[in-house]
Amino acid sequence: MDNPLDLFQQWLDDAKGYDTIDEPTSMTLATINSDGYPDTRVVLLKDVDDSGFVFYTNLTSTKATQLQQTPKAALNFHWMPLNRQVRIQGSVTPVTNAEADEYFASRPRQSQLGAWASKQSQPVESRLELEKRLAKYTAKFHVGKVPRPEFWSGFRLKPIRIEFWLKQPFRLHDRLEYTSTESGWNQRRLFP
Ligand SMILES: Cc1cc2nc3c(=O)[nH]c(=O)nc-3n(C[C@H](O)[C@H](O)[C@H](O)COP(=O)(O)O)c2cc1C
Numbered sequence: 001m002d003n004p005l006d007l008f009q010q011w012l013d014d015a016k017g018y019d020t021i022d023e024p025t026s027m028t029l030a031t032i033n034s035d036g037y038p039d040t041r042v043v044l045l046k047d048v049d050d051s052g053f054v055f056y057t058n059l060t061s062t063k064a065t066q067l068q069q070t071p072k073a074a075l076n077f078h079w080m081p082l083n084r085q086v087r088i089q090g091s092v093t094p095v096t097n098a099e100a101d102e103y104f105a106s107r108p109r110q111s112q113l114g115a116w117a118s119k120q121s122q123p124v125e126s127r128l129e130l131e132k133r134l135a136k137y138t139a140k141f142h143v144g145k146v147p148r149p150e151f152w153s154g155f156r157l158k159p160i161r162i163e164f165w166l167k168q169p170f171r172l173h174d175r176l177e178y179t180s181t182e183s184g185w186n187q188r189r190l191f192p
Contacts, residue, residue, distance in 0.1 A: 004162040004178035004185055005050055008086060011164070012048070015079040029055065030074040031066040039066060045075075046103060046154065053088065054095060056103060056154040058120035064155075067092050073157055083167030088159050095154040104148035112146035113137050163190070 001007045015024035025045040033039050041063060047054035053075060057064055067073060075088040104112060116137040117130060124130055141147075159180065166174040175190040 002185065002187075003050075004159070004164070004187075005048070007164060007176075008048065008162065011077075011079070011082075011084055011086065012045075014082060015077075015084075018079070018081055020081050021079055024079065026077075027053075027055075028076040028078075029063065030076070031063050032070045032072065033062075033066050034069060039063070052090065052156040052158040054099075054154050054156045056100070056152070058115070058118060059151045059153055060122070061120040063121075067155055073155075075157060085165040087161075087163040087165070088157065089161045090157045090159040092155045092157050095156050097153070100153040101148050103154065104152065105145070109146060112148075113141065115152045116141075116146070116149050168192070 001010075012024065015021050018024070023044070026042050027045055028040050029043045030038050030040045039062065043055040043057060043063075045053055046056055071092045073090065073092050075086075077086040078084075104115070107115075113134060117133040161180070162178045164174075164176045164178075168174055171192060173192040175192060176187065177190050178185045178187050180186075
């Protein structure tokens with residue numbers, strides 16, 4: 001396949017169609033902190049096309065702060081039952097407000113209220129403090145739509161490198177690497 005995004009979409013569809021894969025869109029997001037250390041956590045892929053891979057989060061969280069400082073990141077998908085891994089590197093930009101509004105509006109009400117209640121990645125005194133904040137915003141927005149908090153939005157990672165890994169017997173795995181160039185994608189095979 002000439003376009004790795006087509007292959008990615010095919011693998012993602014396979015994962016979504018696989019019974020024992022619970023969160024097929026979950027991916028490990030690696031960022032870089034201010035000391036140069038890599039940091040990782042799992043987030044959910046909410047959109048993907050030629051423009052990149054989109055995920056949503058709290059803009060004051062550790063990951064968002066790191067991305068604002070160093071807008072470069074990596075993603076890793078591992079669909080173990082399919083024996084497949086995808087590694088992606090790229091640069092990251094914020095999604096538009098319109099995109100974030102549209103996605104936020106599609107979320108369950110409880111998740112919308114949870115977004116308001118959570119000062120993600122900041123210390124919290126107790127579980128009760130979180131529950132009190134949730135109650136506060138549940139009361140505040142008890143009628144009508146829950147608006148998107150200004151501190152909650154998404155990022156889009158535009159890939160410069162995508163590697164597809166497929167397990168093969170005796171560790172002789174297939175590795176297909178795509179790198180982005182001015183004229184399109186270059187493809188090469190790597191030793192396992
Ligand atoms: C399966 C799974 C899905 C998750 N999805 C998201 C997500 O889409 N957005 C998000 O901000 N955190 C998500 N989290 C929580 C993050 O892993 C992480 O704990 C949180 O975002 C704080 O990370 P940070 O302190 O590096 O910013 C998810 C966790 C798991 C295990």
